[in-house]
Amino acid sequence: MGITSAWSISAHDDTFIGELAPRLLPLIEAERNEPLARERWKSWTTVPSGSEPSVEFLDLTCGGQHVQKMYDGLTPDDPFCMLHGIWGQEDIGDRIFLSVQSKDWALSSLFHALGPARAALLPGWCGNFLLTSAEVRATLPRVEQALTFDPGERATIERRDWLYYQDEEESVLDGPLRMWRFAAESGMGLCGVSCVIH
Template sequence: MGITSAWSISAHNDDFIGTLAPRLLPLIAAERDDPFARERWDRWCREPLPDYRTWWEPFGRSCQREADSLNSFLELTASGEHVQKMYDGLSPHDDFSLLTDVWDLVTGAEDIFISVHSKEFALRSFFHAIGPDRALLLPGWCGNFLLTSSEVRETLPAVERALGFTPKERAEAENQDWLAYHDDEESVLDGPLRMWRQAAADARGLCGVSVTVY
């Protein structure tokens, strides 16, 4: 059975970021502090994956390590059970929803980057395309973060380094981003940096979440 995923980055004023903080920050911390997640992250840093076109070739016994590395990366970049609660609802006693209480409050298309894909995780393609060295420069954990306006300004130089490409580097990254885009759809290689720059210029915070929609 397939899934549909969404990775979003939305801009908000600091008051709204403050209302999200007690809900989202503990969920991100739980994802980051999970020992299995840390092990998967460390493995990806040690063993970056080859061209994605080779991933689905049959793995023989001699390739078990490569198969294990791939499976570890796939688990790392799937939506985690903790942040997923922002979409599913935190508990029977709390009807707060990422859909209605965050995304639906964004009034301008320029105030959100969202990449929705069937049978794919946008964050997964993004991470593979940029590689672990660049991903290490990004705040938060696996595409999930909550930043005040001052934190956006503080992290912008690192994000610029992570997502600034020479023409050759850009071509290489695009070659490893397997997502299909419509003409009016923003690439995962463009949207995040646009949002950081815009939020920094507008003195706004950012909320990033990677979830399974259904």
């Protein structure tokens, strides 16, 4: 049975970020605090750059069961889901980067390209984050450090067979940084969510 995964980064005003925080932040912290997730991250940091992704790496970056609730619907009493509540906002327009992969993990492609040292500069946990406008501005220098490549680095990364985005309008190497800069310039916050689409 195949899978389809998605990773989104969307820009929102601070009011919406504040409304989303009690729903999403505890889920991200639950993912971050799982001992197995921390063990997988530590294991990944010891793998030589450019190595084929391990099963442990894929498990780390495929989206966890806690944040997955943002796609499935939180609870019967709180049916909020990102499909309608985040992605489906009428005025979302260019305020979103969305990577959807069939039979592959959307976030894994970027993290494998970056390697653990650069990936560690990104806020949140494994592609999941919720930032106010002030936090976006504060984290922009680190994100630029993680996602800015000289021509040689870019060429090396793009030669890797494992970097998937050929069918998408925007590369995973470009979309996240575009969103950070857009949000910083616009005074907006950011929401990043990685999930499996059923």
